[in-house]
Amino acid sequence: MKTIPFNQLQETLYHQTMDNGLDVYVLPKKGFNKTYATFTTKYGSVDNHFVPLNGSENIQVPDGIAHFLEHKLFEKEDRDVFQDFSKQGASSNAFTSFTRTAYLFSTTQNVMQNLETLVNFVQDPYFSDKSVEKEKGIIGQEIEMYNDNSDWRAYFGVIENMFHHHPVKIDIAGTVESIAKITKESLYTCYETFYHPSNMVLFVVGAVEPNEIMSFVEKNQAAKSYKDQPPVERFFDEEPKKVAEKKRVLPMSVQVAKCLVGFKEPNPGRQGEELLKHELSINLALDLMFGQSSENYETLYNEGLIDQSFSYDFTEEEKFGFSILGSNTSSPDELADRLYNMIQSFKNKAVDEEQLERIRKKKIGSFLRALNSPEFIANQFTRYRFNQMDLFEVVPVLEALTAKDVEKAVKEHFAEECFTVCQVVPKA
Amino acid sequence: MAIIPHEKTSCGGLTLHRIQTDKYKTTTVVMQFKAKLTKDTVTERALLPYVLQSGTAQYGSSKAVRTELEKLYGATLGVDLAKKGDFHIMTFRMDFANEKFLSEDDPLFKKALTLLADVVMNPKTGYAGFDPSIVEKEKRTMKQRIESIYDDKMRYSNMRLTQEMFPDEPFGLHVFGESEQVDKVTSQSLYDYYKKICSEDEIDLYFVGNLEGIEVESIVKELFPFEERSSRESETTVKASLEVEEKEVQETQEIKQGKLHMGFRSGVGYADDEYYALQVFNGMFGGFSHSKLFRNVREKESLAYYAASRYESHKGLIIVMSGIEAKNYSKTVEIIKEQLTAMRNGDFNEEEMKQTKTMIRNQLLETVDDAKGMVELLYHGVVSRKLRSIEEWLDGVEAVTTEDILAVADKVKLDTVYFLKGEEA
CATH class of the missing domain: 3.30.830.10 (Metalloenzyme, LuxS/M16 peptidase-like)
Known part of the structure; x- marks a missing residue:
């Protein structure tokens, strides 16, 4: 042991x-x-x-x-x-x-x-x-x-x-x-x-x-008679970088529309520390762009384009990854355009060091909070382990991430051809 | 040592609760404001916490407040509304890291509490009451929040069932407020209401975490100088009357799965001696995967993915929920009623009872592992005016007999069967 x-x-x-x-x-x-x-x-x-x-x-x-x-x-x-x-x-x-x-x-x-x-x-x-x-x-x-x-x-x-x-x-x-x-x-x-x-x-x-x-x-x-077994051979068809559909609208029995936008990860295949770094970088970037302390969040909220249901997340596994963000909204089309434009303009700017420090602190605090939960520890540790990552490396990797790392990950991930929109709208 | 090391003191206008524990890496703070749920106040009360968290005298916007929270290693601040019996509870929750686990030793307690006090005590004001631009924005969001209840069919069905069960009572109101009242709220009227709750509401402030070496009481006195108020000890919940006619309500929407919600009255609440028996009854009826509902509706008949019952601790209600195909409506209602009859007839064995008690014990002890869960358990004691220790609770459940369960089962009375079904059916 x-x-x-x-x-x-x-x-x-x-x-x-x-x-x-x-x-x-x-x-x-x-x-x-x-x-x-x-x-x-x-x-x-x-x-x-x-x-x-x-x-x-x-x-x-x-x-x-x-x-x-x-x-x-x-x-x-x-x-x-x-x-x-x-x-x-x-x-x-x-x-x-x-x-x-x-x-x-x-x-x-x-x-x-x-x-x-x-x-x-x-x-x-x-x-x-x-x-x-x-x-x-x-x-x-x-x-x-x-x-x-x-x-x-x-x-x-x-x-x-x-x-x-x-x-x-x-x-x-x-x-x-x-x-x-x-x-x-x-x-x-x-x-x-x-x-x-x-x-x-x-x-x-x-x-x-x-x-x-x-x-x-x-x-x-x-006491159980297991014979050694080779690793399982799994097959996945070649997946293009670009998305299959740019937009989908689902009429449903709702009163408030929803708009989610997503970016497909164009270069999946990372494992271990490389994946951990990439995942944390994109999530830091999402916090910088759309966290509740961001200008973008304030603008969208003040204009009534988003409400408290607004959320964002990036996740990547061995063969696929994606970021998804969005909210209940009064104007699903406008929200999709605005989110896209905000991301593009973030890509063209340098990451602000002071903001990065603040978000880094926030992430470290959230990680500590998550460790209060036995469920989080067991489930996340296992997910990380299957991707050759170590859950307990989150804080050291967060501490070592630089503005350059974040900028590089952002340029790679948020590509135009990887962008797509899905809306739920009230049935007429 | 007690399972919950709970210390309670009166501290000016509020009651301070300290739970000292070193099992968490963060400190949790929960502030509860309690007042009667009424049609006249439900909408302003539902709006108020959202306005308060959107700007303080010092940090004039939501963005500024959130920036401060991030600086405190991502302290979280959340607001919430709940209905507990006849009361409308407004909650502020904060959770921040214990600096012991951080690479720098920046004491966070006082700073975090100062920010919470800023939100609760020193709101951003305008020429008449709150800052009108904040109030208008939050009114807009609030309308959307109320509208979106419709979009979550399980939640919607619950709201509709409650409305049908209590058409003329405040308990039938939704804690998110009334859509048609929102426009009547002004920044001045809301501010007047805020002043009123500051001097009249019953306030409980909970701290859970490693508080060693922190002068909690003096910090709270300094930051939350609420004036003393008259006791509300006599205010309790009136349990739902058992004099009721069974009724059926059906509604149609464009959905695939029907939502069946059945409301029962039990006449038993948290403060009653029969409460333990009610818990065991509910556990055997529909609270767990070994319960009658799960076994018969799901496992035996494959009618549903979920079939469960839960009880409301103060008003004395039991709600059964199941998602089914519309064509199976009558059959499912029949099976559910049969399970209640079986409970009444004592059609259960010693082992089911023992299994249920074990699961309730497990559930209680697990709830105590979560800081928020612990506060939730303690707060039941405030709402019901009966503070029960976990030890007492565990013993009470253990002591429940077959006769106790039969007595509760006999009281349980079906009130409303609500069914939300798809259009094609």
Whole structure:
């Protein structure tokens, strides 16, 4: 077991890689009642084209299958795992993102027993024809719920606009039609391919003792007969730099219009510190341009073009990235133009050192605040880890970023051909 | 040691609450203003905090206030409105880093509090009341905020259900205020209202974090010199009457998934002895994934992705929510009613009860891990006039018997079934 102290933050992280390749991390949190654990596979909605385990040719699986698998893993031949957790005083859940599927619990008692349930249920699938059919009705309603959600539709609409081929443009849950094609057999194929321990990370944070966790996991894993498995081969079609659609308008049952604009990252492929630096640079730039202390925010707010729903974010994974910003608005077209122009004019100016210092401080403070949350630590650490980044490097990298770094990242990211707009407007 | 190390003192016109803990890397400050929810004041009250945070005598614009916050290592400042029982609560929240974790040792406590005091105590004023340009801007944003409730169908359905359940009572009002009243507010009328709440509202100020070595009380006295006010100890919430006729309301919009919201009255509130039994009842009925609603509506019949119930702690309500296809409306309502009947008939076992108590215990202890959650729990005690320690709460839940649950189940009465459905159906 490796001990990694972070003195300034007064945190210590413990790490061990098991013989079968499973990475386990433990972060004890003093004074907390709760323990939060996530067991995550590097497998999400975008991984729909790959060579299955022991297969020779690549296959394409139905849209929404990673998310469907997440639902079905909770159901066993004789019971529902949700119930096991709740009998042991834990609440459990799971989520599927573009690139990850995470299973989790939080509890204030029986930590080791719940941890055993978590690890064992994820590593012991049981899919049957009957239960697969039953789930289609439930997930169908989940899909409809999102279809009626105007914020989600606007957000997803921008992403759909950006990409020609990349499966990030496909809704994580799939569609009612695509999930109809899912079978017990296709679930097993995905499971065998992506749920090998070497493709997974276990993170435990809270009221725990690291030695106890590590030796438990070690024994638990040693008792299971995993064979070494090569890294999964995934396929993605060549994706052009420019966006697929410049604009999309979605009439919906709303009273207030929404306008989101996005920039597709033209050069994805970064990992590790390079990615961390790029991601932080663009996010700093967004704060400089549109934070609540910026002139742009003040102008847009004073003119009634945005309200408190205004938000912005940049995120990048191994094969794709994007920034998205926007708001509820009275004039969706004007807002799109103004945002675009404000970004272009920022690109042509040098970054103001004093403002940069202030935003840097703000980011450091927000990071400290985020460390109050066990959920943030486990989920973000895992996301960073899958991209070869280290969550605890955020503060040092922030401290080292220069105005030049930010300017360079901005010039690269906010390109005209990468810009797109999605609006939700009231149905006539 | 107590699970929540809570110290309470009277400090001029407000009550000061200190929760000393070293588990966080930041300090959280929550300031609650409490007054009765009324039709006459709901709109001004809903507007006021947004105006206050948009400019102070010293920092004359929202931009200037936000710049100061950023300088304090990204201190956050947020305002919020809530309905708790018969009260309209206005909240200011601030959260700032503990300098112990920063590479420089700049004491942030006093500076952050000074800025909060500036926002609350020293607003930017014009020739008549508040700065009129700020008031006009915030009025515009407010109208948009009210309009956008319609756009979130779950929220909209909740608002509509509450309106239908309490057509002639203040509890039926939405905390965001009334759209048609917004234009009547002027910078002077709003300022007069502000002066009134400063001298009359019941104010509670919470600090959660590592406060060692900080003279919290003297800093608060200096920065928030509210005058003493008469006690409001006797003001409590009148629970929703159980004399009610069952009714059904349907509405149509262009949406795909129907939103079914059912409102029940329980007659049990936070201050009552039966409150623990109500919590256990709700947990077994629809509060968790092992509850009757989740198991029957979702797992057994595949009718919905979500099917849950939650209780309102002060007015004595239980709300059931589920997203379903319109064609399954009658079937789902039937199943939900059957679950209530099952609860009334004692159709549950010892294990379900034990499981539910364990989950409630877990939920309470987890809430205490979050600074805001801790304040929320403590504030229930202020609103209901019954301060309960977590220990007492945990013991109370543990002691609930089958008879207690049956007694609560027997009281629970369906009031309104609200259904928002798609046009095609």
